[in-house]
Amino acid sequence: MVEIGIHIPVEASEILTETERMAQTGIVVSIDREVTGIVAISDPLKPGAREVISLLKSMKVTSIMVTGDNWGTANAIAQEVGIDTVIAEAKPDQKAEKVKELQMSSLTVAMVGDGINDSPALVSADVGIAIGAGTDIAIEAADIVLMKSNLEDVITAIDLSRKTFFRISMNYVWALGYNIICIPIAAGVLFPFTRFRLPPWIAGAAMAASSVSVVCCSLLLKNYRRPKKLDMLRMSEVVHYMR
Template sequence: MAGLFPKHWIPEVMDEFELALQFGISVLVVACPCALGLATPTAVMVATGKGASQGVLIKGGNALEKAHKVKTVVFDKTGTLTIGKPKVVSAVLFSHFSMEEFCDMATAAEANSEHPIAKAVVEHAKKLRQKFGSHAEHIAEAKDFEVHTGAGVSGKVGDKIVLVGNKRLMRAYDVPVGPDVEKYVSENEQLARTCVLVAIDGKVAGAFAVTDPVKPEAQIVVSFLHSMGISSIMVTGDNWATAAAIAKEVGIKKVFAETDPFGKADKIKELQLKGMTVAMVGDGINDSPALAAADVGMAIGAGTDVAIEAADIVLIKSNLEDVVTAIDLSRKTMYRIRLNYVWALGYNVLGMPIAAGILYPFTGIRLPPWLAGACMAASSLSVVCSSLLLQSYKKPLNLKDSQAQV
């Protein structure tokens, strides 16, 4: 650039080369992309920290970025929409076995299962044993124990083959389900209860009716998601009647029932093929394939380690309202990142011509290197401060505060 300036442009204290060098240094300093480099990582760092303090553990920026695109949330039923603490409300016999024998068989078969319903059955069966006169603490162990995912368990107790599960398990083993059993199951399913059938040596010996109350915030969360333009779907391994009753209670219109773990993952993929960005919310081993298949997997904090490992986001407090928090925080973060980029790019677009001397011929104003450095630092600082504003983020749906005010 030396030799290109009119003589009257050049300050008395420097020559042509020195002036050109100062313009070059100023451009180099202003062009430094520090602000652009800070725009995303600072926002992600602040957002993940804020999320953790709110009870939402986000595993990296990829999950945070995808969550803002979510248009469909798929909920598991047991332990997600429901409290996850099933309780047996009735038990009935359909055979010649005594209640004590029936409970012994059911307890032995279910003892090794990790499913919440199995634990409820074992707890209730033990109480019934004591009620009907059995004080023996020892319970026979089931041999050849096998878990039939989405259906129940089977095993050999003594010399008897015991099946504990739903009607699908009975059908798989060709166990006839009589009209009295069908009536009991139908009546309880209409009340949103799950029926656990116990078959001994190929015949239904009795059944337990299990209830699992819906979480008090479930309906509000589903409604709030709808107001955000997000649809809700329920997928469960439970029967259609119980699933439909629970879905109606919480306000979900679309239901997939009697679905095994890989069937849940297939449903997620079907939705994705329709162009939907899908979040899956679940808590159990049965949900882990679907959590992994979803664009964003959200695990209930009180759920199994397998589900938590498969998920992208963990809802530490096990509150459904944190599903809303995770998606809303993602949206706010992406907005902040875009704002950071606009500011950083705007600084470069405006700063570089000024640093190059576009104003100098007309006004005599130029940007010395030291001032260019200060502008660069101010730009980076402004981006960091912009990201730090995410620290003031508040949950859009805070049911505890609402209840406290009431």
């Protein structure tokens, strides 16, 4: 409006500031080059957003909000959900640059988004997570798609990945344990001192047991259950809805 020479009254500026404090975006309406009104619009927060941010903090995961909205609206929403770090009025390429900046700080970055503007950042992130109800471009750019469009699944994805890497570490321990202990014995290290020689059939059985232990350890992931905190969160949402 200012760029095309339309004067913004003080009252309108105050209303715009107030809408931003209420986490809304104010749109100035002009007729015949005079400001006639302001339309306030807002996107409702996803259910459980604040609780999900709180659970992420308990998992030692830092949440950062990068948005194209104005600073007033962005700060209001961040305070409502409990996010400390906010970057507002960011263009798509700036979102991707912020992701790369965090990666340069030796951080592992997961980007959650649902719009076209989020696509560059989803591609740049170590793990791109798209909301299932988002745009097709965002879904194509992401590594993980939350089919139920539920933010709780972000926590499930992180928890499951940690459990998977734990199993991988355990598999290395089992495999290295068998190899470090059994291979020297099979090679005859103990023979000069104890006259003990590992029979070939026992060596073969040990190698088979190593493979079986790795497979069984991996198959335990079939018993994975999402964190109990999420079940408690779901119950609180149901009670709130009933009220």
